[in-house]
Amino acid sequence: MALNVKRPNGTQDVVPNEAYKWHTVESVVRDSAAQFGFKEIRIPTFEETGLFVRSVGDTTDVVQKEMYTVSSSGDKTYTLRPEGTAGTIRAVIENGILNEGLPQKVFYLLSCFRHEKAQKGRLREFHQFGCEMLGSASPAADAEMIALVHIIMQRLGLRNIELNLNSIGCPECRAKYREALKAYFEPHRAELCPTCQERLEKNPLRLLDCKSAEDQAIAKDAPLITDYLCEECSAHFEGLKKNLAIMGIEYTVNPRIVRGLDYYTRTVFEFISSDIGSQGTVCGGGRYDGLIETLGGKPTPALGFAMGLERILLTLESQGCEFIEEKTCDLYLASMGDKAAEKAVEIASRMREEGFFVEYDLVGRGLKAQMKYADKIKAKYVVVIGDSELESGTAKLKNMASGEQTDISLGDGLLDDFGAQYYEMMLSTDEEFRSFVESFGDGQGE
Numbered sequence: 001m002a003l004n005v006k007r008p009n010g011t012q013d014v015v016p017n018e019a020y021k022w023h024t025v026e027s028v029v030r031d032s033a034a035q036f037g038f039k040e041i042r043i044p045t046f047e048e049t050g051l052f053v054r055s056v057g058d059t060t061d062v063v064q065k066e067m068y069t070v071s072s073s074g075d076k077t078y079t080l081r082p083e084g085t086a087g088t089i090r091a092v093i094e095n096g097i098l099n100e101g102l103p104q105k106v107f108y109l110l111s112c113f114r115h116e117k118a119q120k121g122r123l124r125e126f127h128q129f130g131c132e133m134l135g136s137a138s139p140a141a142d143a144e145m146i147a148l149v150h151i152i153m154q155r156l157g158l159r160n161i162e163l164n165l166n167s168i169g170c171p172e173c174r175a176k177y178r179e180a181l182k183a184y185f186e187p188h189r190a191e192l193c194p195t196c197q198e199r200l201e202k203n204p205l206r207l208l209d210c211k212s213a214e215d216q217a218i219a220k221d222a223p224l225i226t227d228y229l230c231e232e233c234s235a236h237f238e239g240l241k242k243n244l245a246i247m248g249i250e251y252t253v254n255p256r257i258v259r260g261l262d263y264y265t266r267t268v269f270e271f272i273s274s275d276i277g278s279q280g281t282v283c284g285g286g287r288y289d290g291l292i293e294t295l296g297g298k299p300t301p302a303l304g305f306a307m308g309l310e311r312i313l314l315t316l317e318s319q320g321c322e323f324i325e326e327k328t329c330d331l332y333l334a335s336m337g338d339k340a341a342e343k344a345v346e347i348a349s350r351m352r353e354e355g356f357f358v359e360y361d362l363v364g365r366g367l368k369a370q371m372k373y374a375d376k377i378k379a380k381y382v383v384v385i386g387d388s389e390l391e392s393g394t395a396k397l398k399n400m401a402s403g404e405q406t407d408i409s410l411g412d413g414l415l416d417d418f419g420a421q422y423y424e425m426m427l428s429t430d431e432e433f434r435s436f437v438e439s440f441g442d443g444q445g446e
């Protein structure tokens with residue numbers, strides 16, 4: 001019978017054999033964030049709709065077209081988070097985290113939901129890793145965030161990634177820039193797409209990242225924000241560049257980057273991959289000094305970034321990068337007959353208590369099929385238990401890689417016997433294990 005329920009458009013399953021790729025990326029981002037002093041925050045999957053309208057901005061595509069909103073009883077509506085920052089800031093304010101000493105540094109790993117046209121690299125449910133730093137206005141903080149992304153890219157082994165940098169100023173210098181943009185686009189009003197005609201009044205900055213080719217052509221000669229920065233914003237941008245130079249991080253100033261969301265001030269940046277075409281932004285972020293106040297907190301400078309994990313994985317795969325392989329079974333217990341099967345259960349439970357990864361037959365296969373299965377799951381060792389092994393209390397332990405066989409006790413000596421074999425095998429095959437052992441001198445404890 002065919003399954004008549006299918007995975008929703010724009011969603012993905014991560015099948016068990018692919019999960020190790022996600023684990024690789026997740027462990028790199030977690031460990032790197034921890035090194036910079038970031039701690040994890042976990043927030044609800046949905047929030048009151050007003051949170052996103054106020055923070056992301058009511059003129060953005062995200063809020064106007066892409067949110068999954070449901071109404072509950074009463075007049076409240078809730079929305080599945082379209083990004084991670086708004087909910088994180090809400091939680092930081094609500095839990096009084098800003099009173100615990102500044103700066104506060106938090107990271108999140110979560111899924112986001114946007115009702116977008118499904119296409120390659122654009123999903124309706126997608127996953128993000130993001131960091132937020134709250135309470136520092138210094139350009140050193142901006143450089144620190146970029147440095148964190150930079151080291152993550154390096155550790156993942158991503159190539160052909162370019163850092164694009166811009167400052168979009170403070171509300172003061174942006175007001176002047178807004179006027180200049182309006183004056184520039186006004187003569188072209190009739191040629192603009194309907195959305196941009198509307199944006200021209202409310203938020204002309206958004207015209208710069210319109211996806212329509214006609215509008216992009218018109219925007220080509222538009223004035224640049226970098227020519228409108230006030231003294232403080234200029235000094236901040238220079239401070240950031242100086243810190244990046246100290247850290248040896250290369251960048252390109254790209255005055256076309258404005259970021260899609262309304263809450264950004266001053267620094268905006270994108271890490272762009274040249275390997276996955278027009279969807280090439282693998283990480284974007286910037287400063288949002290006004291956001292905490294907008295959401296009802298006391299005025300606090302803040303900044304952050306978010307990284308699309310699906311895009312990172314696509315890029316890693318297209319570049320043939322290596323992932324950390326998942327652990328495989330240490331010992332498979334093959335058995336013949338009911339008594340032997342019971343022995344396998346007993347041995348497995350003893351060995352698991354000692355931390356070994358052990359499996360045995362659960363589907364009633366014959367011996368040959370059990371051996372095939374052990375091979376398929378890449379078991380390092382196999383023991384075959386039958387009547388004669390039960391009687392003698394010893395069995396052959398087979399190293400599946402070398403084919404070598406040794407006798408081991410099925411009684412009290414089992415763990416010592418297996419442990420000795422396992423130790424030898426790890427010494428000869430696992431470099432990390434060997435250098436760990438070598439750090440203790442001769443390693444054999446003799």
Ligand SMILES: [Zn+2]
Nearest residue numbers: 170173230233
């Ligand atoms: Zn300014």
Ligand SMILES: [Zn+2]
Nearest residue numbers: 193196210215
């Ligand atoms: Zn447009």
